[in-house]
Amino acid sequence: MTTILVTGGTGTLGRHVVTRLRADGHEVRVLSRHTAPYAVDLREGDTGLDSALDGTHTVVHCATSARGGDEQAARNLIAAARRAGVAHLAYISIVGVDRVPFPYYRTKLAVERQFEDCGTGWTVLRATQFHDLLYRLFQGLSKSPVMPLPARVKDQPVEVREVAQRLAELAQGAPAGRADDMGGPEVRTMHSLARSYLDAAGRRRALVKVPLRGSAYEAFRAGGHLAPDRAVGTRTFEDYLAERFAVTGGPR
Template identity: 75%
Template sequence: MTTILVTGGTGTLGRLVTRRLRADGHEVRVLSRHSQPYAVDLRTGGSGLDAAVAGVDTVVHCASSPRGGDEQAAGHLIGAARRAGVGHLAYISVVGVDRVPLGYYRTKLAVERRIEESGLGWTILRTTQFHDLLAQVFQVLAKPPVMALPAGVADQPVEVAEVAGRLAELALGGPVGRAEDMGGPQVRSLESLARAYLSATGRRRPLLRVPLAGAAYRGFRAGHHLTPGLAVGEGTFEEYLAARFGGAHPGR
């Protein structure tokens, strides 16, 4: 039996990774800011981090925050993992972090570099965006009477449970460095994905395609966040929507 620490183990991905590893009979410690007995804020570190990592064979690093602090968190985690003699650090990243100059992507890439230079055995898995994230974005964009979308952008959403399964599999193996990227089953225009969301939630909104400026937008238009040659995911966005929202609702 392997002892594994999952950071961000109460989050969208982390809780599924934890569930999968425990189902396979492994001892799993869940680290998050509020999860006892390993309630640790990785951005500040502290003695609780050393206790969480002590005796651990593998760390699966899922914790991330759009509010910032991921680089500091990674530095604290790597330091604790070194002190504890952890043999394997597995990290979840995003396809395109080295090609799309978005602030959050730059941070993910910086964390990748820290892990690669850590001296630890490491595995990095990059995936396309989760269905959940796309639904959250559409929920916000659908609030006005007109739904504005970045013009000419496609996406390749992937089912988070499938990512959890792959990440757990990698965590249980030896360090492989950069694992093969993982993409959802279909590259779709944002317009078609938005229409699927509107249909599933019973909303009626005209779509407005808005050209944007900037290098990040050009990167998304060029498809640098996609991996069509590695469309290994199986669950479609429509299947996710059906499971989450059920049947169609009256238009609103």
């Protein structure tokens, strides 16, 4: 079995990737900013990065930050991986990064292009949004008696553990370039998804569809972030909610 480094290995996706790879018998190194022995801030290009990559065959790059810096982090990671002779770099991206002019999506696309030009074997998997993102969105919006939702926008949430399984499979194989997109089992209106959240949470809220403006909103409304032809996920948003509330005992 090989040595695999997972960046962001304690995060929403990364921890499931780590679990899957270890179950398959690999030596897995978990890299994150605060987790020893590989506590590295990729944005700073810490010297510990070279040590973390020493002897590593494959890197699965799941680390990301809403505060920015992903492009610099990728540059530092790729440069260090080349110095270490890493054979395979795998990256998780988002469906629609080339169609939706949303700032975070532009960053993900820029990182994709860095991987394509990395000079070694690479794989990029794009997935639709995780169930957890919608859960947190609706949780925040439902704190008000009225929940505003973007008008005429749909989503296709996917189970994070299913994405982790697919990403782990790709990481263990030969570099695949752009892998087939991975979408959740259903394309749903935001109104329908919000209603499912409220039902599961036992809350009553008025849902208001709000028309927005801008090129990013128009792209979302046109479904640029969806992959209806790649609806390969199996767990629905309702499945996710049932499990989530069974564990937490209710909304928090």
